[in-house]
Amino acid sequence: MAERLKQFREIGKKIVAVCRNYKGLTAAQGIPNPKTPSLFAKPTTAYITEGQSIRIPEGCNLLYHEVELGVVIKQKCSNVAVSDVDEYIGGFVLALDMTAKDFHNEAKANSRPWFLSKGFDTSCPVSDFIEKEKNPNYRDVRLWLKVDGAMKQDDSTSDMIFSVPEVISYISKYITLEEGDVVLTGTPDGQGPVTDGQIMEAGLADIVSMKFSVTK
Numbered sequence: 001m002a003e004r005l006k007q008f009r010e011i012g013k014k015i016v017a018v019c020r021n022y023k024g025l026t027a028a029q030g031i032p033n034p035k036t037p038s039l040f041a042k043p044t045t046a047y048i049t050e051g052q053s054i055r056i057p058e059g060c061n062l063l064y065h066e067v068e069l070g071v072v073i074k075q076k077c078s079n080v081a082v083s084d085v086d087e088y089i090g091g092f093v094l095a096l097d098m099t100a101k102d103f104h105n106e107a108k109a110n111s112r113p114w115f116l117s118k119g120f121d122t123s124c125p126v127s128d129f130i131e132k133e134k135n136p137n138y139r140d141v142r143l144w145l146k147v148d149g150a151m152k153q154d155d156s157t158s159d160m161i162f163s164v165p166e167v168i169s170y171i172s173k174y175i176t177l178e179e180g181d182v183v184l185t186g187t188p189d190g191q192g193p194v195t196d197g198q199i200m201e202a203g204l205a206d207i208v209s210m211k212f213s214v215t216k
């Protein structure tokens with residue numbers, strides 16, 4: 001099973017993401033905690049892996065990094081109870097939810113969908129597949145991100161507003177999740193800009209780390 005799930009980028013059919021899911025982030029932004037998980041999606045063409053670069057989309061002048069824990073779904077499921085979610089977790093990835101923040105701000109200001117700002121090619125860099133057993137404390141695991149060696153994001157998944165099981169249970173009420181789909185669980189506070197030539201390094205405890213460069 002884990003062997004097949006290593007191919008999540010080929011077999012998975014979607015990337016579902018949660019936003020505003022860390023207490024530190026909503027506190028820093030002075031916004032209320034959402035009452036239910038706030039969802040959006042990215043196309044699977046957004047995936048890249050180490051060795052490939054994040055490309056600044058045409059016309060974007062403000063590209064933001066967001067480091068996130070991604071959950072790889074083990075098998076098709078819908079309407080999963082919070083208490084049963086563990087059965088449907090196949091493994092994890094560390095991911096970046098790269099965001100064309102100027103596109104995002106403009107779309108929001110004009111009450112338009114912000115799919116492009118989150119869904120452009122290369123907007124979802126991911127680590128190697130992390131076996132479920134290698135991340136047993138996923139409810140309280142450190143994730144961090146440095147830009148050119150300077151720490152920008154450093155928090156624990158215990159700061160999430162909705163836990164991983166709550167997020168997956170909620171999504172599955174409305175959207176059937178399938179083998180290899182990835183759920184991005186939101187970013188902690190500290191997201192911010194990156195520019196052409198900068199290098200990001202991110203890690204999940206001592207489980208995995210990854211590096212990505214940004215290019216025009």
Ligand SMILES: O=C(O)/C=C/C(=O)CC(=O)C(=O)O
Binds near residue numbers: 019097099185186187
């Ligand atoms: O402004 C918003 O509503 C959402 C902004 C984001 O980019 C949030 C995330 O993607 C996140 O919190 O992970």
Ligand SMILES: [Mg+2]
Binds near residue numbers: 017019068097186
């Ligand atoms: Mg995000």
